[in-house]
Amino acid sequence: xxxxxxxxxxxxxxxxxxxxxxxxxxxxxxxxxxxxxxxxxxxxxxxxxxxxxxxxxxxxxxxxxxxxxxxxxxxxxxxxxxxxxxxxxxxxxxxxxxxxxxxxxxxxxxxxxxxxxxxxxxxxxxxxxxxxxxxxxxxxxxxxxxxxxxxxxxxxxxxxxxxxxxxxxxxxxxxxxxxxxxxxxxxxxxxxxxxxxxxxxxxxxxxxxxxxxxxxxxxxxxxx
Amino acid sequence: xxxxxxxxxxxxxxxxxxxxxxxxxxxxxxxxxxxxxxxxxxxxxxxxxxxxxxxxxxxxxxxxxxxxxxxxxxxxxxxxxxxxxxxxxxxxxxxxxxxxxxxxxxxxxxxxxxxxxxxxxxxxxxxxxxxxxxxxxxxxxxxxxxxxxxxxxxxxxxxxxxxxxxxxxxxxxxxxxxxxxxxxxxxxxxxxxxxxxxxxxxxxxxxxxxxxxxxxxxxxxxxxxxxxxxxxxxxxxxxxxxxxxxxxxxxxxxxxxxxxxxxxxxxxxxxxxxxxxxxxxxxx
Numbered sequence: 317x318x319x320x321x322x323x324x325x326x327x328x329x330x331x332x333x334x335x336x337x338x339x340x341x342x343x344x345x346x347x348x349x350x351x352x353x354x355x356x357x358x359x360x361x362x363x364x365x366x367x368x369x370x371x372x373x374x375x376x377x378x379x380x381x382x383x384x385x386x387x388x389x390x391x392x393x394x395x396x397x398x399x400x401x402x403x404x405x406x407x408x409x410x411x412x413x414x415x416x417x418x419x420x421x422x423x424x425x426x427x428x429x430x431x432x433x434x435x436x437x438x439x440x441x442x443x444x445x446x447x448x449x450x451x452x453x454x455x456x457x458x459x460x461x462x463x464x465x466x467x468x469x470x471x472x473x474x475x476x477x478x479x480x481x482x483x484x485x486x487x488x489x490x491x492x493x494x495x496x497x498x499x500x501x502x503x504x505x506x507x508x509x510x511x512x513x514x515x516x517x518x519x520x521x522x523x524x525x526x527x528x529x530x531x532x533x534x535x536x537x538x539x540x
Numbered sequence: 541x542x543x544x545x546x547x548x549x550x551x552x553x554x555x556x557x558x559x560x561x562x563x564x565x566x567x568x569x570x571x572x573x574x575x576x577x578x579x580x581x582x583x584x585x586x587x588x589x590x591x592x593x594x595x596x597x598x599x600x601x602x603x604x605x606x607x608x609x610x611x612x613x614x615x616x617x618x619x620x621x622x623x624x625x626x627x628x629x630x631x632x633x634x635x636x637x638x639x640x641x642x643x644x645x646x647x648x649x650x651x652x653x654x655x656x657x658x659x660x661x662x663x664x665x666x667x668x669x670x671x672x673x674x675x676x677x678x679x680x681x682x683x684x685x686x687x688x689x690x691x692x693x694x695x696x697x698x699x700x701x702x703x704x705x706x707x708x709x710x711x712x713x714x715x716x717x718x719x720x721x722x723x724x725x726x727x728x729x730x731x732x733x734x735x736x737x738x739x740x741x742x743x744x745x746x747x748x749x750x751x752x753x754x755x756x757x758x759x760x761x762x763x764x765x766x767x768x769x770x771x772x773x774x775x776x777x778x779x780x781x782x783x784x785x786x787x788x789x790x791x792x793x794x795x796x797x798x799x800x801x802x803x804x805x806x807x808x809x810x811x812x813x814x815x816x817x818x819x820x821x822x823x824x
Contacts, residue, residue: 434630437591440617441624442644442690452643456634 319488320509324516327493330405331473334412335420335466341413342420342465347450349421350428368418376482379411383483401483408484408491412473419469427461428454460532467528471521541567541726542694545597546587546607550750552578559583559750565743567602570720570727572741572758574734579747581730582627585696588728589624590617601694623687623725625697629679631671637682638667644689657685660722661715662784677708681715688719695720695727702732707788709733710801713740714785734762773816777808791816 349361367375381387383401385394393399401407431454439449455462477495484491486500494513501510542565550559559580565571573581586592588599590606593614599607606615617624632640641654658664661681671679680700687695697716701709717740720727731737737744738758746754746761754761775793782788786803791814800816802808 432628432630434626434628435632437589437617438624438626438630438632438686439643440591441589441620441622442686443618443646444643445618453632453634457632 320512322489323492323494323497323513326405326489327474327495330409330412330493331470333409334416334473335470337409337413338416338420338469339462339466342417343424343455343462346421346424346428347454350425364421365418367415372415372476372478373482375415376411376479379407379414379479380483383407403483403485403487403491405484405490408480408493411479411483412476415476415479416469416472419472420465423461423465423468424458427458431457463531464528467524471524474517474520541565542588542599542601544588544599546584546594546599547596548580548583548587548592548594550578550580550583552749554578557750559587561747561750561752563745563752563755565726565728567726568724570729570740570742572737572744573728573730573747574732574737574744575747575753580750581747582698584747585624585698585728585730588694589622589696590615590620591624621690621693623690623692623695625680625683625687625695625700627698627700627702629671629683629700631679631682631686633670633672636668636670637663637674640671640682640686641689644686646690650689650691653689653691657688660719661685677704677712680704680708680712684712684716684719688723691723693726695725697727697729699730699732701736707783707799707801709736711783711785714801714803716740734758737762771818775814775816777810777812777814780808780810782807789814 345364349357349364380402382389383393384390390401393401399406401410435453435457436449439453440446444452474493475495476493477499480491480493480496481499484493484496486492486496492500494517498510498513498517501507501513542563544564545562546559547561548559550557561580561584573584575581583592587594587607594607594609596609597607598605598609601620604615605611605613606620607613632643635643638654638658641657642651645651645654658667661684663678663681663685666674666678666682671682674682683700684697701712704712713736716727716729719725729737729741731741741758744754744756744758744761745752773793775791775798777789778792778797779790780787783801786801787807789800789802789808790797791800793816798816808814
């Protein structure tokens with residue numbers, strides 16, 4: 317496989333896995349934040365939103381420290397679980413999950429919050445559990461938000477640079493994603509290669525947004 | 541059948557107060573709950589359904605304890621045999637009319653009941669539509685049918701007919717009365733409409749400031765109600781349309797045209813002369 321397609325495949329794999337895992341983790345978290353009332357909710361919400369405002373290099377730097385065997389967490393990861401995360405695909409995957417978390421949680425939380433309360437209550441009075449209600453009533457009614465959150469998470473992960481560079485470096489087939497490859501190529505004055513990567517990213521992003529617009533329009537006309 | 545004493549702090553326009561209701565309801569009764577807004581009518585229904593938690597008291601339905609402060613029992617709505625019809629209907633937009641009803645079935649064996657309810661509520665033609673394509677009256681019938689699909693013992697209706705025009709409302713009152721009979725329900729209905737209460741309810745309970753202030757036969761407790769017909773008008777039928785329960789007529793009385801729902805054995809014709817009688821009460 318050429319270096320070019322290997323890099324693009326790795327990028328797609330990272331973004332797809334990040335999106336999938338964030339759907340699994342982010343939807344329950346969004347559900348909890350949308351409906352639960354507890355002390356310290358503002359703190360949890362601020363933590364979830366933190367990656368939006370922090371420089372990616374800061375996230376990457378602290379994850380780099382956390383993953384290294386010298387730290388308490390890293391010692392546990394490396395010596396007890398045998399997980400070496402710095403400069404590996406697993407490491408940049410965890411970095412991406414942290415970095416893109418708000419892009420999944422915030423839209424889903426807002427959408428759940430906007431579903432009329434009586435829909436949930438109606439399902440409860442019909443004898444349905446919270447899980448059944450989430451699966452059969454709430455999620456189908458926030459499909460547009462789930463879709464746009466997934467597209468944004470995917471795109472945001474493709475575009476990440478600072479986090480990956482800090483904890484992943486630039487290892488072909490392991491941690492060299494498209495954004496790193498562009499930087500690498502441009503730095504070594506190989507503008508043609510940088511341009512190839514960049515064009516693919518522009519094309520994909522544009523197609524993704526078009527697709528999203530088409531889907532949103534369709535489901536909006538179906539649900540409203 | 542129901543024996544309750546429930547308390548719950550209320551927030552009203554006139555400041556905080558305490559809902560404190562004692563009530564005992566016999567199986568098969570259709571109890572109308574009325575009173576000024578903020579009196580606690582909706583709160584009472586939500587406490588019965590388990591959608592809100594009472595501050596203290598007890599709630600027994602049949603042989604079951606649904607809530608008892610002393611022994612710390614509180615059943616969630618899922619474990620109470622209730623049908624709840626919400627003011628905004630709360631139909632699931634992602635499901636068709638039939639799917640809304642099927643979702644409410646306790647198990648998959650109730651398909652025949654869904655068909656019966658669609659028939660009873662005159663929804664057969666609409667079974668494949670989605671709720672947002674329906675009119676207010678149609679949505680209301682779906683909401684009622686869905687609540688019945690769970691086969692509840694206790695039916696709770698939160699001002700279900702308030703937003704509908706008069707002919708639709710009359711038809712739905714008939715549908716509600718039919719369902720109450722057919723499924724041998726005990727029903728609590730929040731209503732502002734004295735005519736509706738008189739027509740439907742076997743008992744009327746007035747709440748004021750969170751407490752029961754009147755309780756008895758609708759004819760006895762409703763203010764200004766005189767159940768004996770005390771006026772008579774003559775009019776001419778100018779339009780007659782068949783409806784689910786009979787006919788909807790436009791009748792000209794003097795210069796005015798009024799709409800009435802009727803269910804006569806022989807249909808009325810345009811041009812027929814009718815005598816309208818009824819009772820008079822102060823508008824509230």
